[in-house]
Amino acid sequence: MLEVNNLTKTYSGVKALDDVSFTVTKGHVVGFLGANGAGKTTTMDIICGCLGSDSGNVTICGFDILDQPIQAKSKIGYLPDVPPLYREMTVTESVTYAARLNGIPREQVVSRLEEILPLLSLTDVSNKLVGSLSKGYRQRVALAHALVPDPEVLVLDEPTEGLDPNQIAQIRDVILTLKSHKAIILSSHILHEVQNLCDQLVIINKGKIVTTGDYESIAERYQGRSYELSVRHYSDAVVEKLTGLDFVTDLTKTDRNVLHFELEEPHHLDQVAELVLQEGYGIQKLAPLSSLEGIYKQATA
Amino acid sequence: MKTFLIAKRDFKSGFSTPKTGAIIFFVVALISIFFALFIQSYQQQANPMLGGGAPQTPPIQHLIRSLVFNFYFILLLIIPAVTMGTFSDEIKSQSIRFLQTAPISTASIVLGKFLSRWVTVLLAVLLCAVQPIFLAVYGNPEVPAMLSAYLGLVLVISFQVAFGVWVSSLTSEQFIAFIFTMLGLFSFLMLDFIGDTLAGSSGYVKDVLEYLAPMNHFENLTNGLITLGDVTYFLVMTFGFLFFANVSFDSRRWR
Numbered sequence: 174m175l176e177v178n179n180l181t182k183t184y185s186g187v188k189a190l191d192d193v194s195f196t197v198t199k200g201h202v203v204g205f206l207g208a209n210g211a212g213k214t215t216t217m218d219i220i221c222g223c224l225g226s227d228s229g230n231v232t233i234c235g236f237d238i239l240d241q242p243i244q245a246k247s248k249i250g251y252l253p254d255v256p257p258l259y260r261e262m263t264v265t266e267s268v269t270y271a272a273r274l275n276g277i278p279r280e281q282v283v284s285r286l287e288e289i290l291p292l293l294s295l296t297d298v299s300n301k302l303v304g305s306l307s308k309g310y311r312q313r314v315a316l317a318h319a320l321v322p323d324p325e326v327l328v329l330d331e332p333t334e335g336l337d338p339n340q341i342a343q344i345r346d347v348i349l350t351l352k353s354h355k356a357i358i359l360s361s362h363i364l365h366e367v368q369n370l371c372d373q374l375v376i377i378n379k380g381k382i383v384t385t386g387d388y389e390s391i392a393e394r395y396q397g398r399s400y401e402l403s404v405r406h407y408s409d410a411v412v413e414k415l416t417g418l419d420f421v422t423d424l425t426k427t428d429r430n431v432l433h434f435e436l437e438e439p440h441h442l443d444q445v446a447e448l449v450l451q452e453g454y455g456i457q458k459l460a461p462l463s464s465l466e467g468i469y470k471q472a473t474a
Numbered sequence: 475m476k477t478f479l480i481a482k483r484d485f486k487s488g489f490s491t492p493k494t495g496a497i498i499f500f501v502v503a504l505i506s507i508f509f510a511l512f513i514q515s516y517q518q519q520a521n522p523m524l525g526g527g528a529p530q531t532p533p534i535q536h537l538i539r540s541l542v543f544n545f546y547f548i549l550l551l552i553i554p555a556v557t558m559g560t561f562s563d564e565i566k567s568q569s570i571r572f573l574q575t576a577p578i579s580t581a582s583i584v585l586g587k588f589l590s591r592w593v594t595v596l597l598a599v600l601l602c603a604v605q606p607i608f609l610a611v612y613g614n615p616e617v618p619a620m621l622s623a624y625l626g627l628v629l630v631i632s633f634q635v636a637f638g639v640w641v642s643s644l645t646s647e648q649f650i651a652f653i654f655t656m657l658g659l660f661s662f663l664m665l666d667f668i669g670d671t672l673a674g675s676s677g678y679v680k681d682v683l684e685y686l687a688p689m690n691h692f693e694n695l696t697n698g699l700i701t702l703g704d705v706t707y708f709l710v711m712t713f714g715f716l717f718f719a720n721v722s723f724d725s726r727r728w729r
Contacts, residue, residue: 221571221574221575222574222727223571223574223575223727225727225728242577243578243579244577246575246577246578247577251575253568253571255568255571257567257568257570257571257572258567258569258572259483259487259569259572260567261487261490262483262487270483271572273476273479274476274479274480274577274578275576275577276476276577318572
């Protein structure tokens with residue numbers, strides 16, 4: 174449905190994107206991960222035709238975004254990082270405008286609005302001016318713009334930015350209900366959110382794709398090396414003791430009493446546990462760091 | 475069709491702030507004051523008892539001409555104010571992405587935005603229809619000549635609005651767009667004078683400059699002379715600048 178081939182983009186001599194390629198197919202939610210400035214927004218802007226690439230191309234349902242922009246854009250719904258909104262319109266007017274510009278006939282707009290507004294809990298504010306809404310509401314109005322034409326490809330740039338936990342859960346439910354008949358790509362730096370939503374990952378670092386694939390295979394690839402240890406009685410001596418072991422590498426203190434480290438072999442874990450207990454620091458938690466956080470850290474290191 | 479959707483939205487949103495209303499009020503007030511002054515001096519010329527020289531009634535078309543010329547100068551201030559936000563505002567608030575990602579052609583966007591501003595200015599002109607109607611009722615104007623003068627006005631407005639729309643597509647700062655539109659329109663006005671000063675050097679340069687000066691074409695129309703050349707001039711200028719705006723909007727994604 175969405176194919177991105179060999180995108181390269183240079184901003185005043187700095188390579189923002191370097192040979193970026195991936196595909197998103199129907200029925201999948203792809204998590205697009207990367208640090209700030211890694212090239213997520215640039216990629217999404219290029220996908221949606223807001224930005225041109227130096228080389229490479231993007232096809233949406235078989236239409237090239239630059240050669241057949243109108244056909245391609247009619248298949249795509251985009252939520253940019255800054256919600257593009259007209260502050261002087263009411264929510265209903267604004268979503269109606271988006272629907273009409275996307276070619277939905279006048280008589281179908283009302284029924285479409287009746288579907289979309291409750292889905293995003295915008296019914297209460299439907300007659301308020303967009304400019305008077307709080308950030309979370311505005312974000313959802315912009316999402317309504319993207320959803321109202323019922324596009325086949327959804328490109329969401331940090332869709333849950335600025336929302337409270339309940340709203341995030343709601344957006345997540347919306348995305349999961351849409352998932353079955355759409356190709357969705359969403360960027361985020363809230364990792365557990367990506368973990369819950371996405372079945373495939375694209376991790377980008379400094380403009381280059383570091384890894385792509387489905388979540389399980391990536392997790393497997395990176396698993397078994399990173400571990401997390403939290404001790405009950407922390408002192409700096411723990412760090413010294415652990416760095417003394419030659420199979421412990423990359424030791425970092427991430428919280429008051431939490432350490433992240435890598436091991437050469439899984440069975441070394443026993444020796445680490447033994448050491449910590451012998452010295453009387455006490456173990457609160459000792460577990461492999463197989464979550465997305467671990468993957469992300471390793472992939473972008 | 476989508477062109478009209480964009481035009482309608484932009485036109486309506488112009489009235490969401492007092493800006494457009496204030497501009498229209500400004501036009502109507504100025505034109506009314508000048509019209510009263512014109513009538514006064516016209517009466518002085520027509521009636522020696524009021525202080526004029528020998529009694530000679532100038533044709534009423536003179537009044538119409540003064541009126542539309544007056545419009546021309548007021549428009550130099552008004553058009554930049556109306557067009558400055560056309561694209562600048564949307565570039566700044568990033569709502570431009572809404573249009574960039576909608577399945578519409580750039581030409582529709584540019585044309586829609588042009589139409590909304592064009593109609594806004596024409597609305598101000600329409601509200602100043604009181605004066606020509608007044609003349610038609612109490613005077614005895616040549617109606618075709620009067621219509622020709624107004625056709626000239628509409629064409630000048632098209633050209634100026636198109637110019638302003640283009641300038642606005644070049645910058646994200648409304649104020650810059652305002653200044654440069656005014657500067658540009660003023661330069662177009664000056665072309666005629668520049669042509670005159672250069673007259674000594676080369677006839678060819680003078681011809682080109684005089685052809686490019688909108689005032690020369692406008693003048694013919696205010697005299698009731700509608701020629702294909704003058705109308706074509708304004709249409710070419712209008713669509714030329716709209717084409718530039720189109721290119722500038724499209725090229726935004728490569729910058």
